[in-house]
Amino acid sequence: MRPLRVYSKNPFSLADDFLSHAVRPSVTFSAASQNALTDISENNGSFLVSVEAPGFDKSELDIRYDDDILTVSGKQKSPEVENDRKEEQTRRYHLQERTARNFRRSFRIPDVETEAIDASFDNGILNILLPKRKESKARKINISDGSFSGSEN
Secondary structure (H helix, E strand, O other): OOOOOOOOOOOOHHHHHHHHHHOOOEEOOOHHHOOOOEEEEEOOOEEEEEEEOOOOOHHHEEEEEEOOEEEEEEEEOOOOHHHHHHOOOOOOOOOOOOOOEEEEEEEEOOOEOHHHOEEEEEOOEEEEEEEEOOOOOOOOOOOOOOOOOOOOO
């Protein structure tokens, strides 16, 4: 029997370890990314990545796809930052929970048609559609006698 692995910092590590081997897109999760809960689904023609980003503006989000890795990040300023600076001397907070939020999530999603990736943002949900690259179909290659039938390089 294998010994039980202990995960002290991230309670989701065990699930992430399992999912990264069981699901085609390998998913990374960190405690800092809990504000950007994500669903990844797949059909015959594409992947759909849906990321919760409530309170973010479209201009505060960034999507990159490089070397089979989709990275989604968001950087949000603290609410009323400008007003707070002006009133900094007179305002005293009793409770301040609304602060700047940042997240960064990366997912390995291979075989994507990079030029056709599309994204939309509505009601705090960022949807990213990643069409799959068209697979080249197997075909029989005829063998000619002596020389190539096409141009030689």
